[in-house]
Amino acid sequence: MYIYDEYDRTIVNERVEQFRDQTRRFLTGELSEDEFRPLRLMNGLYIQRYAPMLRVSIPYGLLSSDQLRMLGHIARKYDKGYGHFSTRQNIQYNWPRLETVPDILADLASVEMHAIQTSGNCIRNITSDHFAGVAEDEIEDPRSYCEIIRQWSTFHPEFSYLPRKFKIAVSGAVKDRAAVQVHDIGIYVVKNDQGEVGFRILVGGGLGRLPYIGAFIKEFLEKKYLLSYLEAILRVYNLFGRRDNIHKARIKILVKAIGPEKFAEMVEQEWLQIRDSVLLLDQKEIDRVKKYFLDPPYDSKAAADTSFGQKLSTDTGFANWVKRNVKPHKVAGYRGVYISLKMPGIPPGDVTDTQMEFIADLADKYSASEIRATHDQNLVFAHVKQGDLYALWTALKTQNLATPNIGLLTDMICCPGLDFCSLANAGSIPIANQINSKFNDMDYLHDIGDIQIKMSGCMNACGHHHVGHIGILGVDKKGEEFYQLTLGGSPAEDAALGDRLGPAIAQKEVADTIGKLLDVYVEKRHEDERFLDTYRRIGIEPFKQRIYNGSVAQAEGE
């Protein structure tokens, strides 16, 4: 993993001092609320429904065990003993006091962490594949490019007051585990016909009020042009993105308004003028950064272990967990392991201080002292020997961290909703609880198999509901919490936005409605077909019929 040198350390320490002074000036009244707001936001600090919320950056989701221990320490010392992993591979604290934030930042800096650009109208944390470096289907490890982009975008003087927030994701694999196509800029590492590795680039994806799948504007970009091309995109956006209406300010609106071809042409014109400047990325620098992301020393005898197979056949609890939470690895005898943060009864993504420290210790023991946060709010150990899986599972169980539900119905994405967020129309955590209590039969869940439920408490779509196989959106109907369902979305390489099922439904009926949707799926599915595939084959009508009993027109007319 990337390790700071003097330069990185200096920047982060200077940032802590800068923010300490900004906070002081705000508290003494030298800075108005309006002047302080963008400054605190660029440091991840929101004022929420009950208290400030601090979002800490986890660049491309990668954490060392020491960093995770520090996150646990912060949860205990400055918050109420827990943190919340978000869909940006970041962690959020819901209860810190404004006065203590500079101290939190100083604690973070001591383990090479920060909250820089985790909010505000700037380039946000770069996200990536949580199986980067270990996936079997990888063309090239994307993390070195993420780090290069992170450095380029950190305190970029020209792009810190953009029309709106800006999110970049990079994936280096065939399967897209990073929701690349719903980012402002999405980057796929690809190989061209000559066998050279470069980037395929899309712009203008995004969720929120007006959701779009991004449009590809560059089919193959040589590596050395990565930064100049990004700079060209950002410059065109900074100059021409709308600033008159916050809801129309994302790059997706600009791309849509002028068309992707025209946008691509403007970027190309700008890029041609800067591509051979000092922005040219040396291979030397790529190689230097790559050294930070080398494989840990793998045990060449790992595959010889036989205990794993044995335990699989004798312990069904273990086998169920392996079936859902353990994934293949590029090295024989190793696996990637999901630690589910979707335990029934706990808000998705929430972890306690004790659990964080516990996980950090396990990472030291079993996974090269490294942890990854996923964009669907779970954690991953990327380097576990098959012979250690049983011991790891046994340990995880003691802290309620071995729920065998990765990719299943209860592995929901869920935003904080009405319980924490001042923008919410409706609760999302209570719906998660409702779904968890209705669908508590593991056999049923395993039978339903892969399905992604994603839930947002309002149109801002932090819970990515548009790209849920089943999406749930909280709406306000005359002061009551209602939920709008969508079907058929996907954040993966087959990205799609969900279709609206029909009129919103009452809070108490959400889980039952999902039950009926699943009944339709079970009746109609072909063998081995996922919910999404069945939906794509049969369309929305059968689902509509079941939920609204043919009275859609009538209900719509209400």
Add this chain to the structure above:
Amino acid sequence: MRVIKDNQILEDSWTRVDTVTADQPIPDGDLILPFKYWQQNQDKLANHRGKLAVCLNGEDKIEDIATHIGKFNLIALDFPAFKDGRCYSHARLLRDRYGFKGDLRAVGDVLRDQLFYMKRCGFNSFFIRKDKDIEDALKAFNDFTVKYQTAADGALPVYRLR
């Protein structure tokens, strides 16, 4: 106006005229005029007593001034609100692409916490918003000693120093 110029506070002879119509007389002296007004009234301005500079904002097309750059010792870029970041790009283009070497001045909602970025984008003088402490603003230039990326200040990407 009392400004920060090249890291020092000083009083200079410029006056900014931010709204002016074609039929209005303009006063003598060193004036910063709206670029559009300057463009449309060049004949009339030929006899002006004093120096002339122009002010552009985010809406203006920066390439329109490219061919006139040699005519000005000072170009001002206006921030109607500090969150409007278009003039950061304008500044970079003026310096990096069109080679403007004169005084590049930030005017409008110019506040301490944006000065560091403005300077990096090529501004060298700053008309700090009137109700703010200009001495205090001066501290902003020391916010960071390391810069990750290149900009109009000629900084090399930090990796080239590593």
